[in-house]
Amino acid sequence: MEINKKLVRSIIFNIAETALILLSGLALNLDIRYIVMVMLVFMISRGFFGKVLHFKTWYRCLIWSLLILTSLFVILKIDLVISILFAIFSAFIMTGRSNINDIYLWNNHGEPSKYQDIIDFIKYNELNDKLIEFEKKIKSRDNLDYLIYKYRFKDGKTFGEMSELLDMDGPRIVERLERLAFAMRLYCGI
Numbered sequence: 001m002e003i004n005k006k007l008v009r010s011i012i013f014n015i016a017e018t019a020l021i022l023l024s025g026l027a028l029n030l031d032i033r034y035i036v037m038v039m040l041v042f043m044i045s046r047g048f049f050g051k052v053l054h055f056k057t058w059y060r061c062l063i064w065s066l067l068i069l070t071s072l073f074v075i076l077k078i079d080l081v082i083s084i085l086f087a088i089f090s091a092f093i094m095t096g097r098s099n100i101n102d103i104y105l106w107n108n109h110g111e112p113s114k115y116q117d118i119i120d121f122i123k124y125n126e127l128n129d130k131l132i133e134f135e136k137k138i139k140s141r142d143n144l145d146y147l148i149y150k151y152r153f154k155d156g157k158t159f160g161e162m163s164e165l166l167d168m169d170g171p172r173i174v175e176r177l178e179r180l181a182f183a184m185r186l187y188c189g190i
Contacts, residue, residue: 013062024066024069028070034080118181118184130188
């Protein structure tokens with residue numbers, strides 16, 4: 001019964017949100033078919049790029065959707081093709097796969113990581129008893145924590161790569177990684 005209530009609320013919210021977005025396009029005196037075209041390009045592109053970013057509260061979802069699509073409608077007043085290109089770009093940004101470091105040619109791999117002390121410790125102390133014991137404890141306690149530890153500190157994977165491998169969003173990975181780094185520094189005396 002609770003699932004049906006959530007489903008009904010979700011459907012009502014989505015219909016109301018779509019109506020508000022359509023009204024924002026109509027308020028700009030745009031042709032309905034172009035409004036629908038931009039909305040469809042945005043939605044289809046967003047689904048195509050992979051894991052879609054969702055907000056935990058309905059009002060944030062509504063605000064961001066209205067802002068993004070109204071911005072696309074303002075661009076639509078200038079040119080349809082440019083609006084469609086921006087819709088595709090916006091859809092990519094609104095996925096969990098987008099990463100600001102991937103947009104530009106610059107990469108900060110040359111700068112030291114805030115976990116560099118841990119990375120160096122693991123690199124030069126692979127057979128350290130405390131390190132081996134720490135890894136065993138993590139693995140036996142929580143396999144996900146162990147994978148995050150392994151991917152970041154041993155394999156040197158980026159947060160984007162870890163997010164794809166673990167099917168998690170970046171903030172949750174960072175939160176777990178911070179706990180792991182703190183625990184390891186204390187346990188191994190780094």
